[in-house]
Amino acid sequence: MKLIGNASVQVGETAVETANLVAARISQQMTDQPASVLGLATGGTPVAVYQQLVRLHRQNGLSFSRVHTFNLDEYVGLAADHPQSYRMFMREQLFDSVDVDPERTFVPDGVASDLAAAAADHENAIRDQGGIDLQLLGIGQNGHIAFNEPGSALDSRTRVVDLTSSTIQANARFFADAAEVPTRAITMGIGTILESKSIVVMATGAAKAEIVRRALVGEETRDCPASYLRRHDGVTWYLDREAASQL
Numbered sequence: 001m002k003l004i005g006n007a008s009v010q011v012g013e014t015a016v017e018t019a020n021l022v023a024a025r026i027s028q029q030m031t032d033q034p035a036s037v038l039g040l041a042t043g044g045t046p047v048a049v050y051q052q053l054v055r056l057h058r059q060n061g062l063s064f065s066r067v068h069t070f071n072l073d074e075y076v077g078l079a080a081d082h083p084q085s086y087r088m089f090m091r092e093q094l095f096d097s098v099d100v101d102p103e104r105t106f107v108p109d110g111v112a113s114d115l116a117a118a119a120a121d122h123e124n125a126i127r128d129q130g131g132i133d134l135q136l137l138g139i140g141q142n143g144h145i146a147f148n149e150p151g152s153a154l155d156s157r158t159r160v161v162d163l164t165s166s167t168i169q170a171n172a173r174f175f176a177d178a179a180e181v182p183t184r185a186i187t188m189g190i191g192t193i194l195e196s197k198s199i200v201v202m203a204t205g206a207a208k209a210e211i212v213r214r215a216l217v218g219e220e221t222r223d224c225p226a227s228y229l230r231r232h233d234g235v236t237w238y239l240d241r242e243a244a245s246q247l
């Protein structure tokens with residue numbers, strides 16, 4: 001573990017080793033505080049983390065029975081049972097394989113008739129649970145955290161946002177066609193994320209090396225929302241060798 005600014009940085013040899021370190025961190029949080037409030041992320045990067053958490057549940061009895069979970073974001077227009085919705089991703093990767101109470105899992109409602117109210121509901125539900133204890137985050141190649149795209153404000157809250165074409169392009173791999181990727185999402189804001197008690201950011205692969213460098217040691221700017229994570233003193237970055245190669 002080394003320090004860059006006030007961020008702790010832990011580098012694993014491989015993506016799998018890095019994911020196992022993140023899973024160990026989350027599992028430690030749940031052991032220390034079984035009723036933890038966990039902030040969860042979707043995307044390619046955390047898949048191996050969830051696989052390891054499912055293993056820890058099955059083999060070591062790691063229990064999710066008392067946790068509440070809050071996901072960062074959801075696509076606008078995709079219902080909970082849509083195969084590419086983030087609710088479905090979470091069911092497939094984690095929720096259906098562990099003993100979490102579905103009633104305690106919160107993903108923004110992307111098909112609510114009043115999307116602004118759905119965003120406010122997510123904020124309020126987080127507050128009702130006393131805030132997020134540990135937030136898991138990925139980082140987009142454009143520096144986004146959750147769907148807070150470049151230009152997002154430091155004090156932004158959970159809201160409806162437009163996705164950039166680079167994000168739509170990056171996420172097209174999960175859909176049959178780029179034209180099927182929703183163009184809007186509900187996302188926790190940067191202000192919301194920064195209220196988490198601790199934050200774990202995970203990035204793997206050479207394609208993330210430059211943005212990881214910009215986020216950690218480049219200019220703090222709206223153009224790289226992840227650079228705002230420096231404002232928080234409880235952030236740990238978990239990187240593989242490739243993602244750490246420009247530090």
Ligand code: PGA
Nearest residue numbers: 043044045046138139140
């Ligand atoms: P990825 O997405 O894990 O699919 O690379 C990360 C992100 O966009 O936050």
